[in-house]
Amino acid sequence: MRLTRLTLHTVRLPLVAPFTTSFSTQTERTAIIFELTAAVEGREVTGWGECVALNEPLYSSEYVSGAIDVIRRFLMPRLDGELTAETVGQRLAPIVGHRMAKAALEMAVLDAQLRAAGTSFAAYLGVTRQRIPCGVSVGIQDSVAALLSAVGGYLDAGYLRVKLKIRPGWDIEPVRAVRKEFGPIPLQVDANAAYTLADAAHLRLLDEFGLLLIEQPLAEDDLRQHAALSQLLTTPMCLDESIVSAAVAASAISMGAAAVINVKPGRVGGYLEARRIHDLARAHGVAVWCGGMLESGIGRAANATLAALPGFTLVGDVSASDRFYRQDITPPIEMRGGHIDVPREPGLCTPPERRLLEKFTVETIEL
């Protein structure tokens, strides 16, 4: 195919409730929605994508306006002439970093390619599962009472696994309270890099709660320190921020830094690299699960398909649209009996509804 136009729709979606992690409180999600037009054998096709960069470089070095800049200046110019989704990664490889921006471009190209062929993402990946189980990521709350009420609501809604965000000052007591109130539910924690190895003795206090895993307690670059910490804890070590590529995943696995990996397509440069990490982890007996970045229905649908690959043996952070949004730009992705159906239509997602896309758009850029 040959790319003919790229429109970047920056949308601002209000969240149903503030979402607090160790690094920020978000009350809305600013997302870049990619609308790519391509010529495929004389036909015009559209591909949709979503960039998961946050507004500020607090989770990773990427951020919304930086992603738009690098796409305009350095990434799009490399995607001229004939190309396929499978070659986007190689074309963009000389540009260092900017994986969320690259991932979104590859996603839009892959979506266009699959739509042109009438193939679903599920068929492309070869997934056989029809539906995936849903977990929920629960932000830091103002009080333990508020946390118990939030967790209770998600359990009533049917979520099959709960992840609690933690940070120094909000860790042992909230976990203890949730265990006491709800008993042996599948429970895990995510620190978003808020601790150091010097906190090992404190983090060991989490071992008594039988958590599924502890996610990214230490800094992104602290692979060796995560390996050391995992020797001191019985709770399995899971990495998120640290795993930016299959190469880093291989290092982390060989160092004993990761017993589990949270796979996020945006963080690793795209769905194809995410698949490679899945394959690598599976070959090493390392469990993976699909993480989330408060995606709109575009990224959420694609994540629901990725999470159906056989190595995704743990419940991920793929929740229903209404966990974050009262109104999404696509028809809502719904959970039934704690599961989401794997999309079967051509491409990676249901395209956004034009009226809703326009309603939430704050900036449109034509490239």
Ligand code: OSB
């Ligand atoms: O660390 O997994 C994370 C959201 C934004 C940035 C980082 C993370 C998260 C989440 C939410 O935990 C996952 C979701 O989209 O449901």
Ligand code: MG
């Ligand atoms: Mg995380």
